[in-house]
Amino acid sequence: MSRIEQFQYDNRIVRAFGIAAFIFGIVGMLVGVVLALQLIYPNLNLGIPQTTFGRLRPLHTNAVIFAFVGNGIFMGVYYSLQRLLKARMFSDTLSWIHFWGWQVIILAAALSLPMGLTTSSEYAELTWPIDLLITLIWVVFGINLFGTIIKRRESHLYVAIWFYIATWVTVAVLHIVRSLEVPYSLFGSYPVFSGVQEALVQWWYGHNAVAFFLTTPYLGVMYYFLPKAANRPVYSYKLSIIHFWALIFIYIWAGPHHLLYSSLPDWVQSLGTVFSIMLIAPSWGGMLNGLLTLRGAWDRVRQDPVLKFMVVAITAYGMATFEGPMLSIKSVNAISHFTDWTIAHVHVGALGWNGFLTFAMLYWLWPRMYHTKLYSEKLANIHFWIGTLGIVFYAIPMYWAGWTQYFMWREFTPEGTLAWGNFLDTVLQIVPMYGIRAIGGTLFFAGVILGVYNLYKTAQQGAFMANESAEAPARDPGPAPTLQGEYWHRWIESRPIQMLLFSTILISVGGIVQIIPMVFLDSQTPKISTVKPYTPLELTGRDIYIREGCVGCHSQMIRPFRAETERYGEYSKSGEYIYDRPFLWGSKRTGPDLMREGRGNKNAKPDSWHYNHMIDPRTMSPGSLMPPYPWLAEHNLDLSELPAKIKTLRALGTPYPRGFEDRAVAEAQEQAKEIAANLKTEGIKAPDVDKKEIAALIAYLQRLGTDIHVAKTATKK
Amino acid sequence: MYKYLLQSVDGIQLYGIVTLVLFFSVFCIAAIRTILADKQDTDRLAQMPLDDEA
Numbered sequence A: 001m002s003r004i005e006q007f008q009y010d011n012r013i014v015r016a017f018g019i020a021a022f023i024f025g026i027v028g029m030l031v032g033v034v035l036a037l038q039l040i041y042p043n044l045n046l047g048i049p050q051t052t053f054g055r056l057r058p059l060h061t062n063a064v065i066f067a068f069v070g071n072g073i074f075m076g077v078y079y080s081l082q083r084l085l086k087a088r089m090f091s092d093t094l095s096w097i098h099f100w101g102w103q104v105i106i107l108a109a110a111l112s113l114p115m116g117l118t119t120s121s122e123y124a125e126l127t128w129p130i131d132l133l134i135t136l137i138w139v140v141f142g143i144n145l146f147g148t149i150i151k152r153r154e155s156h157l158y159v160a161i162w163f164y165i166a167t168w169v170t171v172a173v174l175h176i177v178r179s180l181e182v183p184y185s186l187f188g189s190y191p192v193f194s195g196v197q198e199a200l201v202q203w204w205y206g207h208n209a210v211a212f213f214l215t216t217p218y219l220g221v222m223y224y225f226l227p228k229a230a231n232r233p234v235y236s237y238k239l240s241i242i243h244f245w246a247l248i249f250i251y252i253w254a255g256p257h258h259l260l261y262s263s264l265p266d267w268v269q270s271l272g273t274v275f276s277i278m279l280i281a282p283s284w285g286g287m288l289n290g291l292l293t294l295r296g297a298w299d300r301v302r303q304d305p306v307l308k309f310m311v312v313a314i315t316a317y318g319m320a321t322f323e324g325p326m327l328s329i330k331s332v333n334a335i336s337h338f339t340d341w342t343i344a345h346v347h348v349g350a351l352g353w354n355g356f357l358t359f360a361m362l363y364w365l366w367p368r369m370y371h372t373k374l375y376s377e378k379l380a381n382i383h384f385w386i387g388t389l390g391i392v393f394y395a396i397p398m399y400w401a402g403w404t405q406y407f408m409w410r411e412f413t414p415e416g417t418l419a420w421g422n423f424l425d426t427v428l429q430i431v432p433m434y435g436i437r438a439i440g441g442t443l444f445f446a447g448v449i450l451g452v453y454n455l456y457k458t459a460q461q462g463a464f465m466a467n468e469s470a471e472a473p474a475r476d477p478g479p480a481p482t483l484q485g486e487y488w489h490r491w492i493e494s495r496p497i498q499m500l501l502f503s504t505i506l507i508s509v510g511g512i513v514q515i516i517p518m519v520f521l522d523s524q525t526p527k528i529s530t531v532k533p534y535t536p537l538e539l540t541g542r543d544i545y546i547r548e549g550c551v552g553c554h555s556q557m558i559r560p561f562r563a564e565t566e567r568y569g570e571y572s573k574s575g576e577y578i579y580d581r582p583f584l585w586g587s588k589r590t591g592p593d594l595m596r597e598g599r600g601n602k603n604a605k606p607d608s609w610h611y612n613h614m615i616d617p618r619t620m621s622p623g624s625l626m627p628p629y630p631w632l633a634e635h636n637l638d639l640s641e642l643p644a645k646i647k648t649l650r651a652l653g654t655p656y657p658r659g660f661e662d663r664a665v666a667e668a669q670e671q672a673k674e675i676a677a678n679l680k681t682e683g684i685k686a687p688d689v690d691k692k693e694i695a696a697l698i699a700y701l702q703r704l705g706t707d708i709h710v711a712k713t714a715t716k717k
Numbered sequence B: 001m002y003k004y005l006l007q008s009v010d011g012i013q014l015y016g017i018v019t020l021v022l023f024f025s026v027f028c029i030a031a032i033r034t035i036l037a038d039k040q041d042t043d044r045l046a047q048m049p050l051d052d053e054a
Helices: A012-038 A053-085 A092-112 A127-150 A159-178 A194-232 A237-252 A254-261 A266-278 A278-293 A307-326 A330-336 A340-369 A377-409 A424-429 A431-461 A496-520 A536-547 A564-566 A609-614 A640-654 A660-681 A691-703 A705-714 B001-008 B012-037 B038-045
Strands: A005-010 A180-181 A190-191 A468-475
Touching: A005 A012, A005 A053, A012 A053, A012 A092, A012 A254, A012 A431, A053 A092, A053 A127, A053 A159, A053 A194, A053 A340, A092 A127, A127 A180, A127 A468, A127 A496, A159 A194, A159 A237, A180 A194, A180 A377, A180 A640, A190 A194, A190 A640, A194 A237, A194 A307, A194 A496, A194 A536, A237 A278, A237 A496, A237 A609, A237 B012, A237 B038, A254 A266, A254 A431, A266 A278, A266 A307, A278 A307, A307 A330, A307 A340, A307 A377, A330 A340, A330 A377, A330 A536, A340 A377, A340 A431, A377 A424, A377 A431, A377 A536, A377 A564, A496 A660, A536 A660, A609 A660, A640 B038, A660 A691
Parallel strands: none
Antiparallel strands: A005 A468, A180 A190
8 A cells, every 4th residue: 555645736837828818808809899890890999000900810829829729738737637637737937937837938929920921821820940949848848748647646547648648749739730831031931831731731730720729638637627517427438538539539630621723643532531420430429428428417417508609619519510510522622611611610609609518617716716605606607608600690690691692702793704703792781790700809808807807806805815725645666467357448548658659649640641742742842833932022922911910811822612613713723832931721701712913913913903902902993802012112121131031032932043132132123113113104102112011912912813824825836 | 942852752652541440540549449448347346436535
């Protein structure tokens, strides 16, 4: 018989992460509400570049995913891990480095994204110095996590911990591969991969950010907090074993469903579809395991707000994971992709699953850590109801808007022309839906404020237990002995290193099979001989396009549908993107696609149109929802980084000739003068416009999708 | 170099199928063994979150 050891659980770190989750939840959701309103009142950016939609959108997504849910994950992990392992965290110092490090990352994001410092890759927008800091802090978290596991007093690892281990290793792998980039300045960098390859890496990362940041850690948390709140064990431990392994193996393959009907080779698209459809099995296994845990306890759901939040969270998880596989079927995806259907889908997940599970945890943890009762159950119930109503008012109009817009995009007249040839008409049709969505978001936000007040009062009436005493028998070091007749899976359940190893193998397979052939086989990206690298001015304009977050509303990917080729022109080919670092296909069309915006295409516009449109979009497109960008005509064009950019791109494989970096600035200035001359001819009175940022942006826009026409002209000759 | 290696392997298409069959069979065996596991064992383990208050 081992001797009994006395120790204390660290509650302070749990509370710190909880408070941070709440604070950043408020910030992230408030930015969300502002963005929703900007889509109705485009001038709501107040003329300030830093508060414009394109720059705020990544702030909203990053704040909600990494700040709100991120801190929520750490709160849940630090609380449950200590108790499941019967040990205090490995090192208090590491806990606090982790906490403050994570908050510094969030602060850096909150400052840099509105400043336009972005890679523009969704959910990986942060610049390379911040990427390095994330890596460092993630390693600190890993040491603390595995340190605690190694010094544990309970030899068996409960299912929640498997999910934490898989989360840790997968996020590490995803973050490192996605952040492979070569810096050209203190904040600027170009990704190692380009075009279609970068698109694949991006959505392998992007989808698995959803899988391994928003899902697996929260499933781990669910497997701990749901039994606690319901006071009964999980419905089926066996199901949780199958759920875990199947989920982590299958999830990693699903990324390409973000690129259906794009220029990505068909075999990768099909793999993405097949695995996404398969995902419904483990996802619903987990969802049913959660809901069935409550069997026999449904009477308590009526009274306990914690259980109410959990039931809706798990139901939202079930809905989102049913919808996900459906959206991965190509014909369904044709509707959802680029429309608000996707926005509805992600918000059912984010508001319902992540939001409500976080609130459930907070309402459960606060009274326990403060040794008191919840200040007001009634207030928590009100929070629950206006939160639920908020989700409904958010999601339904977005579904409606998505379907409406899609069917308008593809409607033809009997004569065979587009019924809604002006893209703007399809946007104006759904503005009322945007209005209702803003109400839904505000309701959800109001609920959060009630929650903060309730927990603040709970804290006030209680006494915080910074260190909670506990005792448990000491554990013999080394793996637990395998007992005769013990069921087989227990072997790995008491061996953390093997668990880490097997998880790593499983999550690597999908990425390796999809990404390696795409990167190393030339046949996967057929080249087009007339596609040439951007000129120095176009490159500068492209980086301004990235800085302003234009990709948040404009795609650059024409799918091979009649409705799209009719509207935008020739469908996109993978060979057209080989010099695109980063790729800018986008995933939402609040404005029209810009792939064939350039000179010589059927939708091409004169330079003066672009100039006027940037100064005030509504002069060219009455009723447009695009914010004005007058500062582009005021800010001086900064070409100082051009030589470094050219050198970096050449090192990555763009065929700029040697010594080109020395001529680049002069060439850019020359092209800017041409743009200025065009503008003058077209009647724009703008002195020194060749020295302004707008000249570079116009040059870039006029280049978009033009290279394939060179091919046509050449063939004719 | 990598491209050459990948393209020069005879019957590389077969590798994908072998991998799929291998993974699928391992998954099926694991699932069956899990389902057949002793319920008393797993029930005891499922109690873990509820036993943690010392």
